Amino acid sequence: MNTKDGKNTGKAIFGIADIVRVFSSFSLSPAKAIGKQNAELSFGSLALPAVTYVFFAIQLVLDRFSFVPTMSGIKALLMVFISLIVGVGMSLLSAGLLYAVLNLKAIKSDFQCVLLCSNFSYIIPFFAMFVGLLVRLIFAAPTTITFGISALLFALIPYGRLAKHLLKDNILWYCFAVAANGILTVFAVNIILFSVN
Amino acid sequence: MVKIDKNSVVGISSLIIFLVFGIMNVDGGVLKYVLFGFLYLGLAATTFVLMTFTVEGRGEEKRKGKYFWCDLAPFAVILIIAKVVAGWDFYIVFYFIGMLYTTLNETLHRINNEGYTFKDIMLYQPIVVGVGSIILYVAFSFAGGAPV
Numbered sequence: 425m426n427t428k429d430g431k432n433t434g435k436a437i438f439g440i441a442d443i444v445r446v447f448s449s450f451s452l453s454p455a456k457a458i459g460k461q462n463a464e465l466s467f468g469s470l471a472l473p474a475v476t477y478v479f480f481a482i483q484l485v486l487d488r489f490s491f492v493p494t495m496s497g498i499k500a501l502l503m504v505f506i507s508l509i510v511g512v513g514m515s516l517l518s519a520g521l522l523y524a525v526l527n528l529k530a531i532k533s534d535f536q537c538v539l540l541c542s543n544f545s546y547i548i549p550f551f552a553m554f555v556g557l558l559v560r561l562i563f564a565a566p567t568t569i570t571f572g573i574s575a576l577l578f579a580l581i582p583y584g585r586l587a588k589h590l591l592k593d594n595i596l597w598y599c600f601a602v603a604a605n606g607i608l609t610v611f612a613v614n615i616i617l618f619s620v621n
Numbered sequence: 622m623v624k625i626d627k628n629s630v631v632g633i634s635s636l637i638i639f640l641v642f643g644i645m646n647v648d649g650g651v652l653k654y655v656l657f658g659f660l661y662l663g664l665a666a667t668t669f670v671l672m673t674f675t676v677e678g679r680g681e682e683k684r685k686g687k688y689f690w691c692d693l694a695p696f697a698v699i700l701i702i703a704k705v706v707a708g709w710d711f712y713i714v715f716y717f718i719g720m721l722y723t724t725l726n727e728t729l730h731r732i733n734n735e736g737y738t739f740k741d742i743m744l745y746q747p748i749v750v751g752v753g754s755i756i757l758y759v760a761f762s763f764a765g766g767a768p769v
Contacts, residue, residue, distance in 0.1 A: 452729065569711055577699075577718045584692070584722060585729070595691045606699035610707050 447547055454544035454582050455589035458537055466536035469543035470515050473579075476546050477511030478504055479553035480572045481616055487566050499620045506619045514612045518542050518605050522587055525601050529591065538590070545582035549575040573613060580606050629673070632690025635697040635719070636665040642700060642712040643758065648766025657765045664761065668720075668754040675746030676727055692723040710768045716758050724751030 450456055485500040519539040526533040556571025583605055587598040640661040647657045676689050696719030703709040727747045731737045 452725065453733075569714065573711075574714050574717065577714060578721075580695075580699075580718060581722045581725060584695070585726065588726075595688060599691050599695050603695035603698045606695060607702050610699060610703045610709070614707050 450544045451547035452582055452585065453589075454541040454586045458541060466540040466543075469540050470512050472543050472550055473515040473546045474508050474511035476550045476553050476575070476579075477507040477514070477612075477616070479550070479557050480568075480576060480613075481507030483553075483557055483560050483568050483572050484616065486560055487568050490564075490566075503616065503620045507616050510612050510615055514608060515539070515543055515546075517608055518545075518583060521604055521608070522583075522590065522601055525587075525597055526590060529594065529597060531590065531592070533590065541586050541590075542583060545579045545586060548582070549579045552578065576609055576613060577606065580609070626687060628687035628690045629669075631694050632669060632673070632687060633665075635690065635693040636669055638697040638700065639712075639716045639719075639758070640665045642704065643762055643765065643767075646712065646762065646765060646767050653765070657761065660761050664754065664757050668750065671750045672723075672747065672754075675750055689723055689727055692726050693719045695719075696722065713759055713762050713767060717755050720751050720755050720758075724748055727751075 481504045485495070485503055488495045489500070516539070519535065519542040522542060523533060523535050523538045526538070552571055552575035556567040556575065559565055559571065560567045580602055584598065584602040587601040591598045591601070643661045644654065644658055647654055672689075673687055677687065696715050700712055700715040703715070704712065724747055728739075728745065731745070732739060
């Protein structure tokens, strides 16, 4: 950013270093995003889990093309489309679950804020899934479990830390939130796995 | 009367669940089952004792309670649901994520609440115990014939 006399202050808004710092900081502690919520940012962040699930579906599709003779382009597209919907749905369900628990415990919260923080828990899974996809494309190795499912379950770690922070270390309820979100993830993966045969 | 700590019970129960899933997937004769039974049991016992000791600390640094074991419990529950209801074959990833969560929580607690830097606690015992436990669990599972 330049000042009036043309000197560079070195503070660029959304410079690459800023983006890396923000993302690395939020990736393990999404609660740091509290207070930054607005409608556009919260609902725009839905893209993160959606793309993560799409990457998962692409890995699955590539594996199926290798091992299932009846796999076709239409089925592949359908699976990717379903994963997009599942990703968005999972994101809303995870945030909704945490919001419901917070309301149940009479802790004041804002859904958009919970949604934004919850979506930030997909930062590391997003990159892990991208690396998995690259490994799949370059080495033709099956990566659905090693990268795919591991990455989706990894999202439970920042989510758990978020739940722990918002629920003020209430052990029973944050364990419940993590377990319920994990079970939802298992069924979301099952929907993608068995949606197209 | 012996006072039972509920957090210890949660930790031991979670480790036993992972142990049972490990043993269930051992592929081979009775001798192999017995051998891997002892290996997994040793791993669970060592992890419990070392993790409790290193996280709780001693002397002036001693913490109250073993709350960190509750972090592992949801992953044991998810594993049961994934195996029994969803019919998933693999189980290693649940231990991997669960133990990583427990270790990360403890590490980040030290950094955020106690003023340590990551460099200070890079080789801190919970990290060593957690990562070591994950490596051994994965190694035992592959040696036992895990379906991954």
